[in-house]
Amino acid sequence: ENPPPQSQSSIIRTNMSELTDGDATFTSFATFNTLFTFVPSTFDWKSIIYLSVYAIMGSTIRSFLSRLFGVDCEVGNVQDFLTSLSSRICVTVTGKTIQTGGAIFADLPSNILGCFIMGIMTTLSSDWPAVPWLKSTHPIQGMTHVHVSLKTGLCGSLTTFASWNSQMVVMMNGSGTELGSQVVPALFGYMIGLHCGVGSFVFGTKVSSWLNRWKNPSLVRFDDGGGRNAGRSGNRRRHYRRDSGGNYGRRSRRYHLRHGSHGRSSPTRKRKKKEEADCSFSEHVAKKESLLKEASSTKDIDNTVKSNVMNGNNDNSIANTSTIVNDNNGLQRTKYIIEEQAHQLSKVFYLENLPFLIVAGLFLFYILSDTLSNIAFYRFMWLSSLLTPPGAILRWKLSKLNGTIFQHSRKWKWVPYGTLMANVLGSLVSISCVATYQHVVVNGSGSYSKDGWLAVFLKATQVGFAGSLSTVSTFVKEIVDISKKYPSHAKSCYYGIGTIVCCCLLGLSIYSPIVRSSAGTV
DSSP states (O other): OOOOOOOHHHHHHHHSOOOOSSSOOOOGGGGGGGGGTTSOTTSOHHHHHHHHHHHHHHHHHHHHHHIIIIIHHHTOOOOSTTHHHHTTOOOOOOSSSSOOOTTSOTTHHHHHHHHHHHHHHSOSSTTSOSSTTSOTTSGGGGOHHHHHIIIIIIIHHHSOSHHHHHHHHHHHHOTTOSSOOOHHHHHHHHHHHHHHHHHHHHHHHHHHHHHHHHHOHHHHHHHHTSGGGTTOGGGOOOOOOBOTTSOBOSOOHHHHHHHOTTSSOOHHHHHHHHHHHHSSHHHHHHHHHHHHHHHHTOOOOOHHHHHHHHHTOOHHHHHHHGGGSOOGGGHHHHHHHHHHHHHHHHHHHHHHHHHHHHHHHHHHHHHHHHHHHOOHHHHHHHHHHHHHHHHHHHHHHHGGGTTTTTTTOTTTTTSOHHHHHHHHHHHHHHHHHHHHIIIIIISSOSOSOTTSHHHHHHHHIIIIIIHHHSOSHHHHHHHHHHHHHSTTSOHHHHHHHHHHHHHHHHHHHHHHHHHHHHHTOO
16 A cells, blocks of 8 residues: 655655754755665764765874974975975974974974864854854754764864874983983973863863854853843942932932832843843744744645755756746745755755865875875875774774763763773874884884885874874863863873873883884893
């Protein structure tokens, strides 16, 4: 028996994502759902693909920032379009050459930038939009895969805990450096990296609130509970009338008429404040839902309009076919909703697919530069970009362990074990690659070139896989969250300092035996 036919408007709602404010499921993949039908719903391929793309972008920015702020000035083994500018900016140091100042490590600028972006993406209220520089009605506010990609993919891969820890371990050990052991600069490097990351994240949260007040003032006013004068009623200056002797006596009649008999706000002012607060996000969503309900009651929409909307065609095709809609009985509003959703569909399609075009262009640029110009740096870049997604995806999966280990233990359940495991594992992989490179390539018999495939693969594994597996942005975010949750305890200090000490000791235990044995000092 055939199921009862659905109304045309309900078909449009079920096949086309509804455009709501901030809580939308609007997506440009409506025309590509057939590509994902064979994938089990338990495995989120869509988030994995976007996470990989944004992770490659973050790792690329990190590599070029390290060159821009000090690596080219110190080493200078790459000659390309960036050399003329980067050779004049000498801020960071790798700690291996005769140049001092290793406390300002090579990945400090990228860690600061990544923590700042993570702070911007961290809203102060759960009711505020996830992307603060866009309006709450923007369709991207409902795309959770984009939010995860920006935080976990871009910020997590833009920052790196493993490379930071590896440079400090190499400086402490002294093998492979021209200045020898640099314990004090390394300790200052740990402190500077931690403080700069936390400060950049906190400043980013402030910028996020400012952006929300600028783009979504009604949401912020509703969340603050009254707008500009919220919280000032208790500190309002009370006006008294002076008597003939200059002393303050009873209040004036004008004051009672304006503020009430007991110094509180008058009913009129209370009603105005309440009306302002009611212009909130939820009411705006309710208005949109009412429009969609009115659209669902119409049954005279032409099949041509319906097919164009479901297939996600551009605005011109919608505008041409929407003239068939009869404007009687309120169908003009339905026509407007269809055109608005089609316009948003085409706009979001380009916004969602722009990162794919950027990454494809980067890969093409890397491969052409490697094959035509024979620059080893770009061979390292495309190989590092291939190793970046596995590290970012593994970190994303490990982050799901946060809050699931030692749930019944009041003493240890607060520790974010997923991020801790990601940083420790990434630090171990990174320092192992550095030690192997020093043992085989630098201290070896000379059979392996510094620009050979083995050397490039070790560097790409350190920067791409281990650098994306570890993270500083999530690390400092958790430190700030723990300090807010336990303000009278030192748990945030235990977590931050404990992670650094653990990774430092493990790195020294791996790096020192390998390098010192190859150098003949043991």
